Amino acid sequence: MGYTNCGKTTLIKALTGDAALQPRDQLFATLDVTVHAGTLPSHMTVLYVDTIGFLSQLPHQLIDSFSATLEDVIHSDLIVHVRDISHPETVNQKENVLNVLRNLQIPDRLMSSIVEVHNKIDLVDSYEPCEPNSLPISALREQGLEELKIVVEEAIVRSTGKQVLTLPVDLSSSQLSWLYKEATVQEVDVNPDEGSAVVKVIISAAAYGRYRKTFQLS
Ligand SMILES: Nc1nc2c(ncn2[C@@H]2O[C@H](COP(=O)(O)OP(=O)(O)OP(=O)(O)O)[C@@H](O)[C@H]2O)c(=O)[nH]1
Ligand SMILES: [Mg+2]
Structure with missing residues (x-):
């Protein structure tokens, strides 16, 4: 999950090698929720769900339809929150994402296990990790992906018991x-x-x- 244009589709493409995915430099590039299989370091298969991006000041009439696209999040084993760390509004965006998730009444076990990914570190001069439990990556340059897979795997092993x-x-x-x-x-x-x-x-x-x-x- 994450804002529109933060790099969700690019990341899933890099993690799965799924050539059908089309990242684009435009708002709302992804209009359908799709599912893509990838393999974690232990050979476990994982399904990544490419979701529709968030937008600030979403018109009121659209909030319900947008939230509806996220309903299936409740059934997932893990939420990966992708942030465009080069975006000037990245801190507000994070708050908005967390607020929407709270309103969707996502179960506590999912809220407390969110993996936060700081994407586009290649665009930030001398990136310094600013928050604990976040993973710096560049989905475009395929940096930090092995570390991310390890963290995702540990979290999934934990959340699925x-x-x-x-x-x-x-x-x-x-x-x-x-x-x-x-x-x-x-x-x-x-x-x-x-x-x-x-x-x-x-x-x-x-x-x-x-x-x-x-x-x-x-
Ligand atoms: N420099 C840089 N650009 C990136 C990175 N990841 C994604 N991008 C670019 O950001 C733009 C948006 O990427 P998408 O993967 O389509 O973003 P998205 O989050 O799926 O966006 P929506 O589908 O609209 O929600 C594309 O032009 C990507 O090439 C990165 O790590 N570094
Ligand atoms: Mg997308």
């Missing part, structure tokens, strides 16, 4: 293929002599419960 586990796996069983299907396999360390492997996975509590039940593990 997933855990990172290292599990011993019997390769003569279907345990490994089960994990590939139901969880995110990060690393597989095979021990050929023992026909076993040590597998690092990101898995939800529910899937881990089913895994133990399926393979009768204590």
Whole structure:
């Protein structure tokens, strides 16, 4: 989420490589909410939602329709707030975005986990991080994106209640293929002599419960 022209579409394009995305130097370049798949450092797939930009002094009649485009935010695992840090009004813009989110009655868990991205640092002479918990990037020059992905992944693991586990796996069983299907396999360390492997996975509590039940593990 963020103001129109702050670089949301450019950022999602850089994170996903989705050539269909068309960033443009104009107000309201994005008029439809679209969804784009990307991969996080642990191989987890994430869906980025490219939203419609905010505008100051939105005509009163349009506030409801604009808010309607943001209703699905409630169902997301994480909000990434993109700010054009080179914009003279960037501080007011941040306040407006947070106010709109408060009015939408976004759940506390989403409000308290917002990842704030300071975009367009390439346009700011000697950028100094001015706020804690914000990530400096240039979506256009693809700077800071790896750091951002790591932060997004940590936040999503936390907000979805997933855990990172290292599990011993019997390769003569279907345990490994089960994990590939139901969880995110990060690393597989095979021990050929023992026909076993040590597998690092990101898995939800529910899937881990089913895994133990399926393979009768204590
Ligand atoms: N210099 C610089 N320009 C950027 C950066 N990120 C985006 N831009 C430019 O900013 C303009 C707007 O980018 P978009 O990605 O379309 O912005 P948006 O937030 O999707 O805008 P709306 O769809 O209107 O809400 C484009 O001309 C981009 O090339 C950046 O990191 N640095
Ligand atoms: Mg856009």
